[in-house]
Amino acid sequence: MSTATIDAVSIPLPARPGPGQRYLRETALLVKRSLRTISRVPERLSDVTIQPIIFTLLFLYVFGSAINIPGIRYQDYLLPGLVGQSLAFGVIGAGMATANDFTSGVIDRFRSLPVTRMSVITAEVIGQVVEQILGLTLTAGIGIALGWRPSFGVLGAFEFVGLVLLGLTAFTWFGVLMGMVARSSEAMQGIGFAIVLPLSFLAGTFVPIEGMKTVPRIIGEWDPLSSFVAAMRHVSQGTNAHGSWQVEHPIVAMVGWCVLIIAICVPLALRKFRTTTAA
Numbered sequence: 001m002s003t004a005t006i007d008a009v010s011i012p013l014p015a016r017p018g019p020g021q022r023y024l025r026e027t028a029l030l031v032k033r034s035l036r037t038i039s040r041v042p043e044r045l046s047d048v049t050i051q052p053i054i055f056t057l058l059f060l061y062v063f064g065s066a067i068n069i070p071g072i073r074y075q076d077y078l079l080p081g082l083v084g085q086s087l088a089f090g091v092i093g094a095g096m097a098t099a100n101d102f103t104s105g106v107i108d109r110f111r112s113l114p115v116t117r118m119s120v121i122t123a124e125v126i127g128q129v130v131e132q133i134l135g136l137t138l139t140a141g142i143g144i145a146l147g148w149r150p151s152f153g154v155l156g157a158f159e160f161v162g163l164v165l166l167g168l169t170a171f172t173w174f175g176v177l178m179g180m181v182a183r184s185s186e187a188m189q190g191i192g193f194a195i196v197l198p199l200s201f202l203a204g205t206f207v208p209i210e211g212m213k214t215v216p217r218i219i220g221e222w223d224p225l226s227s228f229v230a231a232m233r234h235v236s237q238g239t240n241a242h243g244s245w246q247v248e249h250p251i252v253a254m255v256g257w258c259v260l261i262i263a264i265c266v267p268l269a270l271r272k273f274r275t276t277t278a279a
Contacts, residue, residue, distance in 0.1 A: 026119035027126070030110075034127030047093050048086070048135025055082055056142050059206055067207060072239060076150075079143035080232035081205030084225050086135055087167055088200040091175035092192035094128040098179030099188045107273070117273050121176065128172045129165075136164060150236040160235045163254065167228045170258035173265040180272040199223050204230065209247065222246065224261070227253040 038045065056078075064074045101107050101124070110120045140148075152160060175192075182188035202209075202216055203225035209217055220226050221244040230250035233239045246253035 023116055023119050023122075026115045027122050030115075030119060030123030031126050031130075034123055035130065038127070038131065045131060045134060047089065048131055049138055051089065052082065052086055052135055052139040053142060055085065056139065056146065060146060063206070069208060072237060073147070075143065075147040076237050077233070077239075078206065079139070079148040080236055081203075081229050082139055082143070083136055083164065083232055084203060084229035085200045085205050086132065086139055087164075087171050087228060088196045088203075088225055090128065090132040090135075090168065091171050091178065091196055092189060093131065094125075094172045094175030095179035095182060095188040095192055096185040097128060098124055098176045099182050099185045102180065103184055117270055121269050121273055124176055125169065125172050128175065129168050132168050132172070136168075151238055152236055156235055160232065163228075163231055163235065163251070166258050167254065170261040170265075173269065174261055177265045177269045177272065180269060199225055202226070203228075218244075224254075224257040227257055230254075 059078055059082075060075065064078065067074055069077050107120070111117075150156075150160070178192065179185075179188050182191055199219075202212070202220040203223045204220060205225075209220040209226060212220060227246050227250050230247055231254040234250050240248065
């Protein structure tokens with residue numbers, strides 16, 4: 001009676017993805033989930049689509065005739081300001097979406113899955129940035145249709161878009177952190193408007209900071225949003241404001257503010273994500 005010998009065949013196991021590859025893959029999947037949510041609930045885009053139209057028409061045709069800014073047409077002055085205001089109100093939208101994910105238990109379900117915390121928060125930020133890009137594209141299109149004529153060339157256009165994306169990323173991280181702290185979309189809406197609304201008007205979005213009274217002018221000059229708005233005007237129209245150092249060097253100041261906001265908000269958001277549970 002013969003005995004058959006079976007040699008063991010070693011089958012190589014697939015290599016486990018490294019931390020970086022795993023993070024990118026998880027983030028991509030969660031971003032798809034966020035974008036699918038937008039397609040299923042299109043009314044989420046009402047803030048970033050309807051609001052730019054209302055503010056553009058309101059300030060251009062109702063207040064624009066009463067505002068005279070030497071050396072620049074009001075259309076060219078207004079549109080960078082509207083981009084900045086859209087950025088500011090995006091903080092509220094990002095915070096409300098994040099707070100809603102916490103109160104609905106979505107974040108708790110993510111925490112029960114084998115995914116990294118950073119990928120969950122990054123996907124939330126990217127999804128909100130995509131929403132804001134849609135609104136800002138609409139704002140720019142309306143502005144061009146109503147007479148906004150940026151003076152930059154190809155390189156200036158890339159610089160403009162790059163600064164917008166940097167500002168969007170920084171302010172969205174701030175909004176996500178605020179949403180974690182607020183814990184509910186209603187509280188986030190109240191807190192957000194109390195902070196964002198006055199700062200957006202003090203940032204020189206619609207009228208020059210130089211003409212304000214002393215206290216609001218100082219607040220406006222050191223408002224992070226004022227650096228963003230001034231940088232947008234500098235790149236798109238070549239204008240230079242006068243005042244504090246950050247007003248006269250808007251691009252450097254804006255990049256500095258964005259780096260500082262991201263450096264503060266990212267670790268705080270990760271810590272808050274680890275400790276916060278559904279209400």
